[in-house]
Amino acid sequence: MRARLRAEMIDEIKAIARRQLATEGANLSLRAVARDLGIVSSAIYRYFPSRDDLLTALILDAYTALGDAVAAAEGAVERGDFGGRFLAICHAVRDWALANPHEYALIYGSPVPGYAAPADTVAVATRAVTILGGVIEDAARIGLLRYDDVLPPEVAGEVARIGEIIAPSVPIGALSRTLGTWLQLFGFVSFEIFGQLNNAVELPGPLFEHQMRAQARYIGLPLL
């Protein structure tokens, strides 16, 4: 009963906070949120015990939104089209980031100063990369992604441990290449969102497309 009203109130606060995020960034103001909501500032603390808790909620929402976007994009591609599934993931990440730059900054930018991410975030944070893991896992199972890159033992162990979680049957050579690709993907998106590409790149879109296609080839995912 009243729990439903409470949930609606929480959603409303988060929606306004998200809007605030666009103009104020991570240091949004509880009082301004309260003002927009027609509520006195202290009332917000009935729903979020502190500003950090509001931020945590926004961060969790952002991770799940990104995960949903990636999952939807990848799920819409025919299972056998591994390159297509890979590209769908890449574009989903970039498109979501471009559409929600401040939420992207919240989760992939500088950590909020006093803020420490609670442990609940790690599960939801790894969803996107797990989906990529599924793609290379499927590709490896039908015999693709056979690389004999030689890794130093300590690196091999490190990569193997990651592989056990997201793609157990992928050889570590291909896994290491996939990791590099993941890093390049987020390097590109972060540079683009954070303005590091200004005055240097005019059309990031086609450049991104090309870089990711090159990475698909490098990993060994066939492009139709």
Place this chain on the structure above:
Amino acid sequence: MRARLRAEMIDEIKAIARRQLATEGANLSLRAVARDLGIVSSAIYRYFPSRDDLLTALILDAYTALGDAVAAAEGAVERGDFGGRFLAICHAVRDWALANPHEYALIYGSPVPGYAAPADTVAVATRAVTILGGVIEDAARIGLLRYDDVLPPEVAGEVARIGEIIAPSVPIGALSRTLGTWLQLFGFVSFEIFGQLNNAVELPGPLFEHQMRAQARYIGLPLL
């Protein structure tokens, strides 16, 4: 005379602000800086007309410090060792970032909300990548880096324009690979600094070394 005292004061303010940066991040407090300096808060405005100007100064300092670190590391490697020069650059970036995580966050993390980087920053910001450009330029001049990667026309133009600035004689195929490497480098460092690798990677150092060596091979820079 008077100007020297003023310069010393500015340096002192920046030094204390940098220290503050470590604990408070980008939303450091002018009043706290003033307190640490034994000065009343309004006196700071004699030296920096606003908090953003202080941040700009810190950002410029950070870019030049990173540029210096990269230049020193790259300059210490024998000219003919292209792979070594490349790896020196990569490690210089990562080492500097690990040693100065908050300054790294200032320049490569989320942009400060109300803050807009003045045009002076772009020149100093491109120093590091320009040094990498010099390495592949030298390598290309002796006949390395011959790739026939085919790029879509609009991407080719984009990459060529970047190449004209940092490495005019490098074919765009290799240039595009270098760009991807640069993105991966900063993707790695950002993930490591911003905690995205926590609970996933135990020894980032060796993993970084391996990834960058793989990229050197991918670009075509010979490793001794």
Place this chain on the structure above:
DNA sequence: CCTCTGTCAAGAGCAGTGCTCTCTTATGAG
């Protein structure tokens, strides 16, 4: 039907912030 309890909003208040303004001091150039 009444009372009692738990939830919510409101308001005041504390300590802190960036920034502006005015006043006072002292220092170095002429």
Place this chain on the structure above:
DNA sequence: CTCATAAGAGAGCACTGCTCTTGACAGAGG
């Protein structure tokens, strides 16, 4: 030695996160 100028001090404005107390209201138990 004079005096314009630079620099610090202090008060004040509007804002922030957060706490505490007070008052209103709804629903459950007797």
